[in-house]
Amino acid sequence: MKYINARTTQRFLAYLVDFMLIQILVSLILSLIPAYDVHMTALLDFYKDAMQGAIPEDLGVLTEVMKSAIKVLGIMMLIQIPIYVLYLVVLPYFWEKQTLERWMMHIKVVTIHEEKAQLTHLLLREMVGGYIFLNLLSGFLVFPLLYWYFSATSGRSLSDMMAKTRLVDSVYFSSEKEVYEEPQRDYMDAVVEEAEETPYEGTSEDDSEYKVF
Secondary structure, eight states: OOEEEOOHHHHHHHHHHHHHHHHHHHHHHHTTOHHHHHHHHHHHHHHHHHHTTOOOOOHHHHHHHHHHHHHHHHHHHHHHHHHHHIIIIIHHHHOTTOSHHHHHHTEEEEETTSOBOOHHHHIIIIIIIIIIIIIITTTSTHHHHHHHHHHHHHSOOHHHHHHTEEEEEEEEEHHHHHHHHHHHHHHHHHHHHHHHHSOOOOOSSOGGGGOOO
């Protein structure tokens, strides 16, 4: 193989920083949407009252709270999904350096055959494996645990296995070590072979006269 799989620390730092950048951008956009602010305020007020034990018994109030929660989630997904697609799918497809943090960590996504990842690979990896399983379903600990377990043991995350991709180090290659060491082995083998094939040039005279008594 040409590429070396990205280390677990590289994966974690790249995911953490990229996730934080996306969430900051999403939060900035959501703060500009009045409907989101109204429904989020209603949810926060209900949460404060519930923490103080003042849970309303009126089903109409609970229904309105559920509607606000659904609207908040819907608005959030309408903003998150396009940003996820643009940042994690479109940008890596057209920019060889991948996302900003992957560029800083010197890692990128390739197929299992070390070819350029296509849009279908990136969609499966980032949206199904990353957004749905690692983000939306993060409350079920089994998915994050499986994600990082496969990353640490096999060098490929659950998202990589679903999309048939690899997250690799774009700087260090497995072939560099072989290219560097091969000339050294050839040189040493040549020296040994030359020494074995060179006949011993001794003298036919009796060596006893040169002995020291």
